[in-house]
Amino acid sequence: MFTKYSVLWVAFIVISVNAQESTSLNPSQFIKIGKGSYYIETVSRKNWFAAYESCRQMKASLIAFESLEEWKLVNQYLRDMQIYRKYWTAGTDWAEQGKHVWFSNGQPLSLDIWRAGEPNNYNGDEHCDEAGPALAE
Numbered sequence: 437m438f439t440k441y442s443v444l445w446v447a448f449i450v451i452s453v454n455a456q457e458s459t460s461l462n463p464s465q466f467i468k469i470g471k472g473s474y475y476i477e478t479v480s481r482k483n484w485f486a487a488y489e490s491c492r493q494m495k496a497s498l499i500a501f502e503s504l505e506e507w508k509l510v511n512q513y514l515r516d517m518q519i520y521r522k523y524w525t526a527g528t529d530w531a532e533q534g535k536h537v538w539f540s541n542g543q544p545l546s547l548d549i550w551r552a553g554e555p556n557n558y559n560g561d562e563h564c565d566e567a568g569p570a571l572a573e
């Protein structure tokens with residue numbers, strides 16, 4: 437079985453080529469949560485495309501949750517680490533407005549895991565879906 441490598445990247449809402457900050461990617465920093473391996477970037481804020489590009493450089497992808505269980509495990513980890521920031525997922529409706537899919541596998545978003553308002557198209561030009569841990573459960 438292949439290990440799935442997923443990245444949770446702190447979200448930077450503005451879609452701008454100047455939104456990038458340098459970061460030193462270190463694929464050895466993937467951590468095991470449940471059956472997957474995850475890289476959690478909390479410092480370098482990037483727009484969705486720049487974040488995705490950085491994921492691909494590490495042969496990973498922005499996170500596409502496959503099950504409620506995966507989402508619960510990841511968010512429990514984030515709460516345990518006191519990480520409450522919103523992060524990018526692979527969810528987007530760039531291909532067809534209003535139809536949100538996981539960009540990494542083309543599957544429609546079907547899990548009820550989103551913060552209020554998401555998945556959305558913030559400001560009419562964002563097209564990308566952030567997630568983040570609830571403060572308590």
Ligand SMILES: [Ca+2]
Pocket residue numbers: 554555556557558562563564565566
């Ligand atoms: Ca959004």
